Amino acid sequence: MFTPFFGAPEGRPSAYGRGTTPASMRVHRLKAISIALAGSALVSPVAYALDFAEARLIAEQQSPRISAQQLQVNVAESVQKAAGSLPDPKLSLGIENYPISGMDRWSMTRESMTMQRLALMQEVPNRAKRDAQVASAQARVDRERAALVLQRLQIRQELSLAWIAAQAVEQRDAYSTRWRTRFHADGGQCSSVMADSVPR
Template sequence: MVLTLAGSAATTLAAPPGFLSFDTALALALHENPALVASAAKIDAARQAAIPAGALPDPKLALGIDNVPTDGTDRFSLTRDFMTMRRISVMQEVPNRDKRHAREAVAQGRIEVAEAEARIVRLTVQRETAVAWISRYTLEQQLLRIDALFAENRLLDAAVRARFAAGQGRADETVAPRQEAALLEERRDELIARREQAVALLKRWIGAAAEAPLAGAPPDWSIARDTLMQHLAHHPALTAFDPLGRVLDAEADEAQAAKQSDWSVALSYQQRGPQFSNMAGIEFSFDLPVFTGTRQDPRIAAKRAERAALDAEREAMLREHAAQLAGDLAEYERLSRAVSRQRTVLLPLADEKAALTLAAWRGGKGSLSDLITARRERIDAELKATALEGERRQMAARLHFAYDEPLLSEESK
């Protein structure tokens, strides 16, 4: 998986230098984010730990001296007494086959757990990077509109002064455009601060590249409600319970296998005095699990209880994600309607009102205060339309990156 991510990043990073597109931001996040590096290291650690999982324990070497006399003329003699022997032995412990197979299953399950956690981290990085990029993009679009409004404000100020110079206006009216400019400055300062916050958040996921100027626009994903609902059980946070369950099942099997006897074999070589023959021996030993009621059985029961707890946790998370998905879909639909209403109804009405009040003011039939109010309403409508579109795209990103992309792509075919 790491090689795939690196190759994907290398392809996308071929974008024009000095700019940060949406795809480039995602590629950087997948290529350099420390959370993904940590996930890859955990997978590697689990794979390395699985290599010796089913192997026999290391053999043991024992050195000793047997039958040393402690009194008499041969006291503490190591050579003369025929009973004294120097001993070297090698022992191999052999856990029963079921126990070794269970340990292999536990190790394999932990690899799958690490891979499932890596998928969750990957989607989280993609989702949060997308949300942060869209947030910055939205704020910069609002700042561009504020700059355009400053140009309109300067034209209004010039028109008010010219009207006053021609004796067609009041002196206090010349203050209104400057008041509007001050309010625009306040709005711009607020947007600049929020933009800096968005850059800081984006920097968490892609590093210093977050400060580069943006290029392009975010994608407009198609959110299929039925597809998301059908694949709710395949949410990565839920599928991660499957390998966890397999680990607990294998650990329960290992505890069950402890009821069977393990055994060991030892080969020994014993050296006696030069006048006596050396000796060899073989020894077999077996575990006697005779107290299963207080040793093995409680461990088995503990693993089964953990398995039952895991199943209950999965059901609780399934309900949580079902509620969250329903809420997110409802919010996405609300935002879609709000964007449409803002773009097709409220913003055109605000433009029309501003145009009508401007025409009335120029014809001497309307007041400048009414014009300033109408212009402020239009400013609010324009900025709100951009903000709503940003919120809709952010919600779409959260829904889109809730699942592995191949899963949803396959369903859409």
Template sequence: MLNFEMVGRVARPNGAADFRWRVGLRLVAAAALGLTTSAWATPLTFQDALTLAEQRSPMLQARRAALEGAQQSRTAAGQLPDPKLAVGVENYPVSGADRFRWNRESMTMRRIGVMQEVPNAAKRAAQRESADAKAERERAMLEAERLAVQRETAVAWLAQHHAERKLKLFAALERENQVLQDTLAARIAGGKAMPADALMARQEALGLAERRDELQAAVDQASAALQRWTGSAGETSGSSPVIPLDTTSLLQRLARHGELLPSTSMLEMAKAEIAEAQASRRGDWGWELAYANRHRAYGDMVSFQLSFDLPVSPATRQDPQIAAKRKELDRLEAERDDALRRVRAELQSQISELQRLERALERQVSSVLPLLGERVQLTLVSYEGGRTDLSSVLTARKDAAEAQWRALDLEAQLMSQRARLAYLIAE
């Protein structure tokens, strides 16, 4: 066992362990300053973590803002452009006997008018359809981001939860080792154990200390990953959650996959752009109303006129634009089909991995753990009877502990896989 000297009320190890003591003391100070808050924060349940992540996610806030902006844009889509005000002087003489005099020539007038351009109805309808499709795309991207946030938060919570469980299991192993060391002196004095067993037990304790550092680091790293999504650190609380999952229906609802959700609205946007390009073949029109004021010797005038676009060369102007938009639609459809094949293959692979983990965990719990537990008991009985040495006991206990950690690892992988699948498809 480590030899401790008391410094104030802090147990401080001698020799080579002094560096570890200083590092540990700094970590304790950092926790007291709030730099490491997991020990002091309120325990976090699985559902609370999902709720906090959805409330605090910057990416979800960005997606909500994008959706609100797209919805606001729908109001302006398809509206007539603003009218134009025209002010000027017409037929003002700049040469001759009446130059620079506006009241000597009957055609000289001060003119004010209003002009309004009117895009054709098909073009405005296509603009409204494009704005609607863009809003739907933003809504789909918001839902896809929400699924991603829930999925990553669930995986992070489960990682921290199982890391904490492994640390608690390790504490039980340390207590068993301490009991063994406490009884070892009496066994050596009674001739039931060798003096070398004491050194072996101390060596085992040092190995356990190294393993504890590794497990604590795993907890801290998992806590940092969870804090990235929830915005706050803390221990997890409660047992492992029940994540309902129907693998049979996942493939049937593949169109609602988070990655595929925006594809439908993106195709609708492309179709609306094609319709708008096609509408440009019809041309737009406009009107203008003007009032002209002349010298009082002459009467004032009112004029009204209409203007029309003349698509005289659609083969070199409108048709290439239409063809380009159609190719864009073809590209989006091909990319959607490729994404559909890819996510289907990935989903089938994930389901297969889930089934493998279920079988592995079942074997570990039902067969491996009971066998190793029985081996530990038999080895202890043999050691107490003087029929085996301490190394056999320590090996058996280590193998049993490793099997328990392996079971926890399998459970963690299984639950993480269920979370990835459960938050993959939108309802």
């Protein structure tokens, strides 16, 4: 039974028994996809039934899970670019032996021991440490990219399951419509209807 999948409470007539129209089945299809994608914002105000390729494209483009994982990939790639590089150089400014008392206080020139210092320093980590940083950053990029591929596969799997369920409901609706049409055309004669109900 596909009724619980579309959210119809138990005991209430399903779409099979209410004479669902083909137009309403397009709505059911979109509902099925949106439920399976768990909030991926797939439902769109289009006036036609999506085919599978279009639905998959929309699902991947609008899935919050894929967007979030893509951001993780971008961050990892940014970190990778800086991995293994030398730290930023440091500029140091200072004054030594600056007098703050006596007759020479607050003077930069009266005290011969007063010195001004300007230095530019560059730290150089050992090569092994930088190589380890590069390897770690690359491993993180590979891990995040693999997670992105996994997210895409999961979205496609969920979409496929929802699509199969929606197609099954559409086929059931089409069969129900044909069954009722034949029933009314034969004036309510069950024998001919039952004969036609055997799948060919």
